[in-house]
Amino acid sequence: MPACAASTCNLDDAELLRYSRHILLDQIGVExxxxxxxxxxxxxGAGGLGSPAxxxxxxxxxxxxTLMDDDVVDLTNLQRQIAHTTTRIGMYKAESAAHALAALNPATHVVPLVERAGGARLTQLVATHDVVLDCSDNFATRHAINRASVAAKVPLVSGAAVRFDGQLTLFDPRSDGHPCYHCLFGEDGEASDxxxxxxxxxxxxxxxxxxxxAAEALKLLAGVGEPLTGRLLLLDALSLRWRELRYRKxxxxxVCATVATG
Known part of the structure; x- marks a missing residue:
């Protein structure tokens, strides 16, 4: 995680005011x-999960x-993809979401990438970031992101949502003892893009x-709380009940055993 050097700890007056409710939390503070x-x-993914995140x-x-998505905004997206608007139908999602984020906080530097995640390009991109959020909607992309995360040793916050069922977990390849996405969900027999x-x-x-x-990523960046490594949260939205399952490497x-031993 990025260190808090003296220069970065000196937030300006506007930032101190904007983020004052975070700074008031003892666990976060100025640092x-x-x-x-x-x-x-x-x-x-700048869709249903990527929008709120x-x-x-x-x-x-x-x-x-950095927002990575090669899809365009469609009318059917607007039921849940809250970063987009009716006037931006037909626009690339990464660019549409960038408009929304710039309006919300111009201090955040937003980099929209109209690309599909995969290959060496993905690994290089992951390696230049501190945390990755997998907000994609297909297993092939999720496994590609996982391989890039493991190779670059960058933490990965994984989420999924379909029907009324959601799931959330964190993979942290900085430790050889932590599991990866493939440890939890193998590639055999999975389908549906x-x-x-x-x-x-x-x-x-x-x-x-x-x-x-987003909460899990912010906790990781600020160095607070208990990470979700080794714990899979399952949400049944019909009953609004969460369940927690534990899993191991x-x-x-x-994917990760080969990297750890090789």
Whole structure:
């Protein structure tokens, strides 16, 4: 995580006022807020999960926020993808969301990337950020993000939402003992590149999970609280009940075990 050097701890008067409710929290304070301001966060997917996640990260003062998405805004997105508007239908989602974030907090440097996550480019991109949020909607992309996270040893906050079911967890490859996404969800037998289009999704569910992803990322950046590593949170929005499942590193994982031992 970025260190709070003397220069970065000197927030200006406008920043002290804007982020005063964070600074009042003993666990965050000026130093924690300065770490957030110095951070670089990569959000992959600017849709249902990425919209609320990016909005809260920008509002909280993340210094640089990179949005990666190659899709365009569609009318059906507006039921849940709150970073977009009717007037921006047809615009690339990364660029549409960048407009929303700039209006919310012009101090956050937003980098919209109209690209699909994958390959060496993704690994290089992940390596230049402090935290990655997986807000994508398909397993192929999730596994690609995981491989990049493990290779670059950058923490990954993973979220998913479909129908009335949501899930949230954190993978931190900086420690060899921590599991990765592949340890929890293998690649065999998984399919469906557009679950929301196929199965539907409850609009506020994406807000609940995306906001929780932002919270986990901010905790990590500020160095506060207990991280979700090794814990999978499952949300049933119909009953509004959370369940927690614990999971461990797979010693034979073809992604993280190979990196750790090789």
């Amino acid at each position: 924690g807020q300065a770490r957030i301001a110095a951070a670089r966060v990569l959000v992959i 990016a909005l809260y990260l920008a509002a909280a003062g993340v210094g640089t926020l 557009s679950p929301c289009a196929t199965f539907g999704v409850f609009a506020p569910l994406t807000g609940l999970i995306g906001t929780a992803q 797979d010693p034979h994982c073809p």
